[in-house]
Amino acid sequence: MGKLDKQQEYFVMSALRQDSKEAFSLLFQTYYTDLVLFCGNFVKDKDSCEDIVQSIFLKLWNDRKNIQIEISLKSYLLKAVRNSCLDEFRHIEIVRQYETEYGSSVLDNYDTENYILYSDLYAHLSRALEKIPDLYKEAFVLNRFEGLKYREIAEKLNVSERTVEVRVSKTLDLLRKQLKDFFVFLISIGIP
Incomplete structure (x- = not known):
């Protein structure tokens, strides 16, 4: 919340x-x-x-x-x-x-005026992910949130590892643009 x-x-x-x-x-x-x-x-x-x-x-x-x-x-x-x-x-x-x-x-x-609550960041990330095409989002979620390796995702989605790499990379690019104000916080959760 x-x-x-x-x-x-x-x-x-x-x-x-x-x-x-x-x-x-x-x-x-x-x-x-x-x-x-x-x-x-x-x-x-x-x-x-x-x-x-x-x-x-x-x-x-x-x-x-x-x-x-x-x-x-x-x-x-x-x-x-x-x-x-x-x-x-x-x-x-x-x-x-x-x-x-x-x-x-x-x-x-600590700047309490501009501190981002974890739930705030998660809400922004969730909204940003909703805007990303499912094709890209699925590979990203499997990699970043479920911890699967590209090889495992490729097998699961029946695509090449390169395709998974491209999809995750494309999702990261889209997230960087949508969440540019939260860049420092995104690094802390593994989204460079």
């Missing part, structure tokens, strides 16, 4: 301020997994990440009447995760060690 658009955010936050448990549940379902994954960039223990994110949602519920969101809910939640990670680091004095060793905290390098 991806992020909410500005209008949806407004209605959900308005409902939340009116004590809507459904609105809270929607926010939790929409952002929980992405926030845990984002937290994992800083805190390597999954249980700690889940605790941090759950605490943020608890605070969101407790402060629902007075919460002021300046930019977007996504940005607010990402900053809350980042700040909670900083608090966690301060508690166990890891920030001091990082600053001594690296000069500044790794956390300061």
Whole structure:
């Protein structure tokens, strides 16, 4: 599930301020997994990440009447995760060690305004793949998402390895054009 658009955010936050448990549940379902994954960039223990994110949602519920969101809910939640990670680091004095060793905290390098949630990226990738002809898409999906080698795909589709190579290459070219704004993130999932 991806992020909410500005209008949806407004209605959900308005409902939340009116004590809507459904609105809270929607926010939790929409952002929980992405926030845990984002937290994992800083805190390597999954249980700690889940605790941090759950605490943020608890605070969101407790402060629902007075919460002021300046930019977007996504940005607010990402900053809350980042700040909670900083608090966690301060508690166990890891920030001091990082600053001594690296000069500044790794956390300061994350731009929460422009951070792409994994679900956002996946949604863009899915939409882009829908626009690619099935002939090319099938070979690409078998290779990149199912991990099959060109030889295995050629046997499965009853075509030559060269044909598979061309189809995967053509799909990559089309995806690069359609997803040019997400190039850095595509590299991280193996789509150079």
